[in-house]
Amino acid sequence: MIDLIPKQTFAYPRKTALFFYGALFLLLLVVAGFFVLKVFQGRTTADIVNLTEQLSRQKTAQELKLEQTVLGYEQKLKDFSSLATLRTNALPVFEFLEANTHPAVFFTNLTFTAKERKLSLVGEALDFKSLDQQLAVLKVNEKVVSATISDIALGEKGRPTFQLVLVFKESLFQ
Secondary structure: OOOOOOOOOOOOOHHHHHHHHHHHHHHHHHHHHHHHHHHHHHHHHHHHHHHHHHHHOOOOHHHHHHHHHHHHHHHHHHHHHHHHHHOOOOHHHHHHHHHHOOOOEEEEEEEEEOOOOEEEEEEEEOOHHHHHHHHHHHHHOOOEEEEEEEEEEEOOOOOEEEEEEEEEOHHHHO
C-alpha cells in the first residue's frame, strides 16, 4: 500500500535525549572509577605487605644503634626535667631588690644561694644616712628573716662601701 500522506518520523523529546546521554556519561564515569579504585587497592595491598615484612624482620645494627641513641637522649631529658623542677626561681629576688633599694644605694656585686635563700651584696652608698635608711627598710620588710651589714669602709670617692647579707623567708619564692 502506498502512503499518500507522509508520516513524520518519531523524535524523542529533547529532555529525554539529554537524560539518556547524561545517564550514559555517569555510567561510564562509574565504570572508570571502579577500575581506578581497583588499581589503588592493588597498590595499597602491596604497600601493606612490604611494611608487614619490614616490621617482622629483625632490626639492623644501624636501627639498634639509633634506638640506643634515642633512649640515651630520653634519659638525658628525664634527668634535665628532674633538675629543672628542683630549680629555684631567682626572679623574686630581683623584684624584691628593685622594689626595696634606696635610690642613693648602688650594688656592685651580687651572690645568691637558692638553697639557703641567702643573698650577699657588695655595694656603695652616697652617704651614711642613705645606707642607714636602706638597712632600716630591709630589716622591717616581712620577707626578710635577717639583714646583716659588714665590712663598712670609705671608698675611693669618700662614699661608704659595705657588704650586706640578706636571708629571705620561704614565702618570697612562692
